[in-house]
Amino acid sequence: MINYHPDSQLLTSYVSGELMTSFSCAVAIHLEKCPSCRHKAESFIEQKACHAFQFEESNGDSSEFDGMLNAILSDDGIDTPPINYLKEMEIGGEQFTLPRALSKLSFGKASSIGKISRSRAKLDEGSVRTSLMHIEAGGKVPQHTHKGYELTLVLSGKFKDESGEYSEGDFIFLEGKHKHQPVSVNGCLCMTIVSDSLHFTQGINKLLNPIGTYIY
Structure with missing residues (x-):
């Protein structure tokens, strides 16, 4: 649901x-x-x-x-609508069929840190970055806030954080004031859109702040 x-x-x-x-x-x-x-x-x-x-x-x-x-x-002409083939993509060691709306987007090579994999969409939208993010089963993103906004759309699987559990189709918009730690028990694939870098807030993960832009 x-x-x-x-x-x-x-x-x-x-x-x-x-x-x-x-x-x-x-x-x-x-x-x-x-x-x-x-x-x-x-x-x-x-x-x-x-x-x-x-x-x-x-x-x-x-x-x-x-x-x-x-x-x-x-106009009695007949237009043949273009066929939009669904795009297959491997990320995090799993094969996914992407939604039709993403079929014409190009994505870069996936990079991984631990159980988190990310493939960046090739869009020219200034500081706004769009990615496919895969969390393997048992994986989690370190607790963080954002300097800007974060939109997460669940494409497959589930994850949860301090505010609730999110399933396929859920559309979660967060602003910089929100602090959370996404965790996926069985793994998930999400589309993420962020306007600025992550800011890690807990323990040794704070050392990752200089590269927060490259994770999401």
Whole structure:
């Protein structure tokens, strides 16, 4: 059961096409798995469509819309939709089929530290970094906070932290004030989006802070 969802503002931005590629992919994947959020998104689309029609009517000039509609109706050509093949990927010694929204993204070679493996998406989004993160069974990420935000979308398996347990489809957005230590009993694969480096807060792991940018 999915218990964590994107908020209405994020869904509205997704419907409006205002999100960066990484967030748009994450929301799209969540919508594939979550009927309730998919219904909300469809409602927002209907609202935007109604608003567009009302705007045309209030301006009293529908010639542009009518011209577009006539062009669509008069076009008897047949477009063949592209086939989006699902991408297979090995990370952390396991083979995964990635969600359709990630099929066109390129990922770098996976790197590992202990039971944590990470493959970075090749996206040009400034300081924002998007990765696939795999935690092997019994693995954990050292307790940390973030200097910016962290979005985690569970693609397969489960993990837990101090705030709860997260399953496939869960969409978890955390800000820098949150401190947590993700642990996976049976292993999991997640999509992560972070705007800044990790900051480790416990014991000897603090020595990793200079390379926090490379872990997530």
